[in-house]
Amino acid sequence: MKKLKIEEIKIYETFENKLAECPFCVIEEKYEKQLIHSILGERIMDIDFYPKIGNEHKFCENHIEKLNRGSDKLGLAIMLDKIINEEKKKLHKNKSLQKNHNSVVKKLLSLSKNPSRTLNGKANYECFICSKLDENNNDNIKVTIELWKKDMDFRRLYKDSRGFCSNHYINMINELEESTEMKGLDDMYEVTNEIYLKNLERLQEELQWFIKKFDYLNADKPWGTSKDSIQRALQKILGNY
Numbered sequence: 001m002k003k004l005k006i007e008e009i010k011i012y013e014t015f016e017n018k019l020a021e022c023p024f025c026v027i028e029e030k031y032e033k034q035l036i037h038s039i040l041g042e043r044i045m046d047i048d049f050y051p052k053i054g055n056e057h058k059f060c061e062n063h064i065e066k067l068n069r070g071s072d073k074l075g076l077a078i079m080l081d082k083i084i085n086e087e088k089k090k091l092h093k094n095k096s097l098q099k100n101h102n103s104v105v106k107k108l109l110s111l112s113k114n115p116s117r118t119l120n121g122k123a124n125y126e127c128f129i130c131s132k133l134d135e136n137n138n139d140n141i142k143v144t145i146e147l148w149k150k151d152m153d154f155r156r157l158y159k160d161s162r163g164f165c166s167n168h169y170i171n172m173i174n175e176l177e178e179s180t181e182m183k184g185l186d187d188m189y190e191v192t193n194e195i196y197l198k199n200l201e202r203l204q205e206e207l208q209w210f211i212k213k214f215d216y217l218n219a220d221k222p223w224g225t226s227k228d229s230i231q232r233a234l235q236k237i238l239g240n241y
């Protein structure tokens with residue numbers, strides 16, 4: 001049996017799922033769900049967390065939407081009530097805001113005007129959830145590089161993976177470029193580029209077969225793996241959207 005740390009096992013097992021369009025997105029999605037659950041559950045009642053909502057702890061539009069997709073409406077209502085309270089306090093404090101025709105609602109969603117996390121590949125650091133996900137992602141990338149360095153079986157898994165979504169691909173390449181040991185990681189850099197390109201091409205073929213299936217001549221031919229290619233292409237381009 002291999003001796004691996006808990007965080008290494010998590011990465012290892014995710015790469016073992018060979019059908020994932022991006023292993024980091026799989027981890028991120030799981031972590032994001034846990035975060036949302038804990039924010040609307042126990043954190044909203046936490047005496048350290050609650051007072052910071054609307055101040056230090058802000059939320060981007062993407063994450064307000066995701067918070068709303070869940071079933072915990074009580075937690076969300078308490079959170080929105082607190083955010084509106086903070087906005088009202090700011091309005092009272094700064095009368096000039098009113099002169100600028102900045103409505104409470106507009107201010108409430110002011111973070112939404114920042115480019116979203118998924119579009120520019122960078123976390124919206126003002127958003128509590130975005131910054132947590134980004135922190136976690138940086139750790140995962142470092143653990144992945146460590147595994148590549150010491151574990152030959154993991155290297156094979158990495159090479160056979162479907163690569164990453166465009167955001168996580170950029171994160172990985174940046175980390176490899178910034179790494180002080182870049183020399184020893186030349187091969188990982190090369191493989192990362194190879195699997196990214198190879199899997200973009202594979203996805204494109206699946207999409208092209210999806211398109212061809214609309215031709216009546218192909219109507220009876222099998223879908224192959226193309227049926228859900230749109231969803232997987234979106235995952236590849238946007239990450240967890």
Ligand SMILES: [Zn+2]
Pocket residue numbers: 022023024025026164165166167168239240
């Ligand atoms: Zn990803």
Ligand SMILES: [Zn+2]
Pocket residue numbers: 059060061062063117124127128129130131
């Ligand atoms: Zn966010």
